[in-house]
Amino acid sequence: MARETQKIVVVGLGYIGLPTASMLATKGHTVLGVDVNEAAVNTINSGRIHIIEPDLDILVRSAVNSGNLRASTVPEEGDTFILAVPTPFKEENGNPKAPDLSYVETATRAIAPYVREDNLVILESTSPVGTTQFIQQIIESMRPELKGKVHFAHCPERVLPGHILRELVDNDRIIGGTSKMALTKAKALYKTFCNGAILETDSRTAELSKLVENSFRDVNIAFANELSVVCDRLGISVWETIGLANRHPRVNILQPGPGVGGHCIAVDPWFIVASAPDEARLIRTAREVNDAKPHWVIEKVRAKAERFRTPVIGCLGLTFKANIDDMRESPSMDIVQMLMASNIGTVMACDPNVAAEKVPFPLHDLKDVIRQADILLLLVDHEEFLEIDPQIVKDKVVIDTKGVLR
Incomplete structure (x- = not known):
């Protein structure tokens, strides 16, 4: 004992x-x-x-x-x-x-x-x-x-x-x-x-249980992310659609975003796929849907950038979720780096929770980004971004992956 x-x-x-x-x-x-x-x-x-x-x-x-x-x-x-x-x-x-x-x-x-x-x-x-x-x-x-x-x-x-x-x-x-x-x-x-409560089991079941918890969440996020792409194709607000659907007593659709990050949800489902590749079909598909979302966001930016000669793209948020400094497997970080490599325009990144020495590119003040950006890409719903006055950005091209600036 x-x-x-x-x-x-x-x-x-x-x-x-x-x-x-x-x-x-x-x-x-x-x-x-x-x-x-x-x-x-x-x-x-x-x-x-x-x-x-x-x-x-x-x-x-x-x-x-x-x-x-x-x-x-x-x-x-x-x-x-x-x-x-x-x-x-x-x-x-x-x-x-x-x-x-x-x-x-x-x-x-x-x-x-x-x-x-x-x-x-x-x-x-x-x-x-x-x-x-x-x-x-x-x-x-x-x-x-x-x-x-x-x-x-x-x-x-x-x-x-x-x-x-x-x-x-x-x-x-x-x-x-x-x-x-x-x-x-x-x-x-x-x-x-x-x-x-302390829940006792054997080690293998405990290992799979943790993977299942995060795979369940990943599958549900994939539904929301796929729905956002469908709504965009149909010209319908995904936020309003989800809000209305969630009024059903047995429906609880999650919120879409630019992808899925963090060391757990973005990683764990692949461990199940690796252990049972032929059986984990839904889990694999959900991962593929969520992994594809950053590329979809990039294409949205590319399409909007065509109206500018040399657009300034302001990217708000680098972490994988709001109000933390954790960038592990962050789709926002991937999007910013892909935009910089694509030469679509000048990229200005802002994240109030990330120290400048933790990223390989300059970080900018929020006010400077809002003032200079032609395209404003909101990737993370940090509390600082929730306070942005929609009137200040009404003349910008806004791509809001979190439904903050509606």
Whole structure:
């Protein structure tokens, strides 16, 4: 049985690892956060944060000042190891969307020398089915004396960027163990900070459940995005159409946008497709619909640009959703970069949540973009953009992918 307080090693200090490490530290656990980014490690050890998330700065400062949280580039021995590293795509056998488990493997190999008998190893990274068993095989191959003596579980994160701290505590949590003892230990740990229900299953079912959650959302977003293209062809407002249809008591159509981004919804469905390519037909089609939407937006801009000799295209928003700084798999970022490469016109990008050093092109002030743009392309519904007076842009060509400037 897990002790009430533990020494916990969290590998990966990004949008999931850092909030989790900080939350555990404020609950009395001794936490070592590990990351390959030395600048991020130094920032955290000074009580500051390197990512934007509401109230995370307060939590990290409290955790560091308590002495329960510190960061390092090297793991140490502990009672529990939590892996919260990226699981992106890679090219494999002609498939550009194959799961890339290199970060998971590297993190697993990094902790293997420090793992001891009766330790718990938790994979939080959203992963293809079988990944928890994969890390178990790695550790047992590197440390054969520990075979059958270390416990493994998959506890997928289920939080929404912009609301991570609240959802980390309040959301129900799935725990998939490779053994009964793994379930017991993981449940005891998460109960120290989770108010939501703890749902127990095996590791493979837990892995698929997380992929299914995001694939469900992706399929529904694809319906909205496809509907926006249909409405555009018919000369009908998609926003009004959805608003009217949603008045039916059993209809709840989501809102369309320029595509789908973020590390979860834009990625996870492909993990299911990779595992069952012949069976996951609807999931694959939804991904293709959503992946095609940025190209449709580009063509809309291209068509409007033909009326200008040298148009200035103002692009509002780079992140994958509103009011955060996260640009992972962002369709808005892809659109801006494709526009710049296409030479359709001069592109001026604006995002109040993104630091200038995080993008490879200049960022501009919102007022300057509105004043100079011939075409205004709204890609993200940041709160700053919601305040734009429609009268100020009434003489512009406006392409609004989020229905903000209607």
